[in-house]
Amino acid sequence: MMREPSKDGRLKETPSQTAGPYVHIGTAPQSIGREPLANQPGPVAYDGPDAITIEGVIYDGAGEPVRDAMVEFWGADAQGRVGEHGLFGRATTDFKTGEFSFRTVKPGQMREGLAPRIDFLIFARGINLHLHTRIYFPEDRDLIHDDPELKRVAPKARATLIADRIDGGAKGAYRFDVNLQGDNETVFFDV
Template sequence: MTVLPYTPETPSQTAGPYVHIGLIPQQAGFDIFQNNFGNVLFVPETPGERIRIEGRILDGTGSPVRDMLVEIWQANAAGGFSHPADRQYNQPVDPSFRGWGRAGTDFETGVYAFETIKPGRVIGRRGHGLMAPHVNFWLAARGVNIGLSTRMYFADELIANAEDPVLRMIEPAMRRDTLLARREQRDGKTVYSFDIHLQGKRETVFFDV
């Protein structure tokens, strides 16, 4: 056996200019995956309030990032996740709800969108209290070394938000409102608008997870 000499770590660099082809190939016009995970998380029989989540990812200058991968992970209407590890509190499992979605920001408008249901309140870590309804976000794109994690809360859940242990850790002066999505009715549908700012004065709160 030959022992290779020690060599220094290769310098890191950001993802290349065509990373969106690997992350969201169908949107880029390449049909390379057998199962293209989409942005619709429910089927007709899924219980819960139908909602649309949409927004833009904005860079430090306020310009939309038009080729970013956006993934979400959320609980069902009863507050249970579609994952074997989420069984310790016996939350109801909904086999008709995937709970995970993937989309890309539009190449022209920079808008991302998901069709999903409003999640229920989730039992906190170690069974301590209830978290407010929320949706977990994960972002990746060229120029981003490590995927960014954040959460979207619902601005109309005033009581639940006031009790949420994560939101309570963030002082109002520390951009707590950057995690709140506003509700509106559009063409008979409930839409929650949630823009994410990567940098700048309105930078969204991101989490080290």
């Protein structure tokens, strides 16, 4: 039944199902006016003086903001270290505006040649298996250009992965909008 091995002797991964419109109950109770559980990940992974803010909207194929999504972010620390040093958090999109916002550190380079990035997952009603994209930073254009990971992404599509600096915003404020469909569809990964 559930653990039937496949031909190669491996078990099959449990299939995904949509997180649905009530994802907040289990993953972000503060967004529906409840107390979060102890140590539940939230939108602030780091709040030191050098913290960065990333905000944005996820647009559907009709150009409407997705107002019931839960997003997760995972990135290296400022020295490029992952594992126990990595920074993780989650945010929800606003029920009225669709805006999400989170705070973390600008990640360092994990390795020579790799541009700093934050991995970004989207869970929502209508999304059957979470979508996985990456947030790169506009000040790292040279590293992005040379990153072997991104060579297989056409330059125009690559631009969908690079956050904008918010002019006149707080220091370290970035904008990262996501388009689920359309001419400017965001690049999603199967990692």
